[in-house]
Amino acid sequence: MNKKITLLPGDGVGKEIMESARVVLNTIASEYDHRFSFREHAIGGEAIDQYGTPLPEDTIQACEDSDAVLLGAVGGPKWDGNPPHLRPEKGLLGIRKKLGLFANLRPVQGFSSLLHASPLKEEVINGSDILIIRELTGGLYFGRPSERRNNGEEVVDTLAYSRHEMERIIEKGFQSAQIRSKRLTSVDKANVLESSRMWREVVGEKAKDYPDVEVEHLLVDAAAMKLITEPNRFDVIVTENLFGDILSDEASVLTGSLGMLPSASIRTDGVGLYEPVHGSAPDIAGKGIANPLGMILSVALMLRHSFQMEEEAAEIEKAVNECLEQGYHTGDLDIKDGKKVGTKEVTEAVIENLTTKSVSNSICNM
Numbered sequence: 001m002n003k004k005i006t007l008l009p010g011d012g013v014g015k016e017i018m019e020s021a022r023v024v025l026n027t028i029a030s031e032y033d034h035r036f037s038f039r040e041h042a043i044g045g046e047a048i049d050q051y052g053t054p055l056p057e058d059t060i061q062a063c064e065d066s067d068a069v070l071l072g073a074v075g076g077p078k079w080d081g082n083p084p085h086l087r088p089e090k091g092l093l094g095i096r097k098k099l100g101l102f103a104n105l106r107p108v109q110g111f112s113s114l115l116h117a118s119p120l121k122e123e124v125i126n127g128s129d130i131l132i133i134r135e136l137t138g139g140l141y142f143g144r145p146s147e148r149r150n151n152g153e154e155v156v157d158t159l160a161y162s163r164h165e166m167e168r169i170i171e172k173g174f175q176s177a178q179i180r181s182k183r184l185t186s187v188d189k190a191n192v193l194e195s196s197r198m199w200r201e202v203v204g205e206k207a208k209d210y211p212d213v214e215v216e217h218l219l220v221d222a223a224a225m226k227l228i229t230e231p232n233r234f235d236v237i238v239t240e241n242l243f244g245d246i247l248s249d250e251a252s253v254l255t256g257s258l259g260m261l262p263s264a265s266i267r268t269d270g271v272g273l274y275e276p277v278h279g280s281a282p283d284i285a286g287k288g289i290a291n292p293l294g295m296i297l298s299v300a301l302m303l304r305h306s307f308q309m310e311e312e313a314a315e316i317e318k319a320v321n322e323c324l325e326q327g328y329h330t331g332d333l334d335i336k337d338g339k340k341v342g343t344k345e346v347t348e349a350v351i352e353n354l355t356t357k358s359v360s361n362s363i364c365n366m
């Protein structure tokens, strides 16, 4: 298959882990006889420096014209003092909105070799397998333009949602629950927010169309606690934009590191964007020690969701698992006995497992 992929490495470790994505894709291309063509474009801080905007027009064009988009990360201290429209994060929010990517899937699956890498007790996290579905193009992130008023003594951010925006993401939650374990947890703050009360209404209405799905409602504060004390009670979680952002970083603790989590940002049809959940990690950028596995697992999600390459996606996930079982890991994972190495070496270990596998495959096929 021939696929056009737009690469948006962005800032900080985004650039380093994008190289890992590229070599993994090249390996898959040669093992499976696919053709992936890459076009790299600027976004975030780098785009501000080069083009004076965090989201240049030709970056948007390239994304719209491609079969899928891969993104590293954006942001960094260099741009933290910039005015709102010249912040790197504005570029990321802009491309999500432009492409209509309202559904952000954040799977949180622990690898068995990482059970000891989490600060949480092994018996608590063992077996946890959660899909966080985060609404991505509404809520506080996209309300009316924020304002400072009264001589800068007051500030207003607005949380706005239409019923339609709630319906489509909640529907996605039910559909995902139906093909998983038929349990859906809806997270809100209905004891305080009117938007959450409407969210609950919509969940109640949609539930009638999915009588086989068991629904529970949790308030976000309690959900945050239960996520790390009883992770096994969760299967699919559906929630609004900001709650989903916060809960997914928290849930990464179940896997041992934020550097492990991939994500898929999709809409009903059309181009999807795939990126790790973490940010540009300025504290470790440029050192060659960033964990590339969240990015590599995002490549697997891209192959599965945008290209229907289930087998290739599963091979990548297996190769990541083997890499960890062989002990290769970056320093963000707290593993006692193992081979603590850099981004490049972890990526090489994954590639090695991908290619070894296919050699034995081809021998079997002969």
Ligand code: NAD
Pocket (backbone or CB within 6 Å): 013, 072, 073, 074, 075, 076, 077, 089, 092, 258, 259, 275, 276, 277, 278, 279, 280, 281, 282, 283, 284, 289, 290, 291, 292, 294, 330, 332
């Ligand atoms: P962060 O996710 O960049 O880092 C949080 C912590 O996790 C840091 O200690 C970092 O070193 C570590 N970490 C993150 N990814 C890692 C990896 N792959 N390997 C090893 N360790 C990793 O969050 P932050 O420090 O709060 O934000 C830094 C910048 O990133 C900010 O400008 C923020 O806006 C931006 N950000 C961007 C995205 C994105 O592009 N999707 C996501 C989150 C934050």
Ligand code: IPM
Pocket (backbone or CB within 6 Å): 075, 089, 092, 093, 245, 277, 279
């Ligand atoms: C994420 C990030 C972004 C978000 C920021 C950088 C705008 O934290 O992708 O999780 O809040 O959505």
Ligand code: MN
Pocket (backbone or CB within 6 Å): 245, 246, 249, 277
């Ligand atoms: Mn986040």
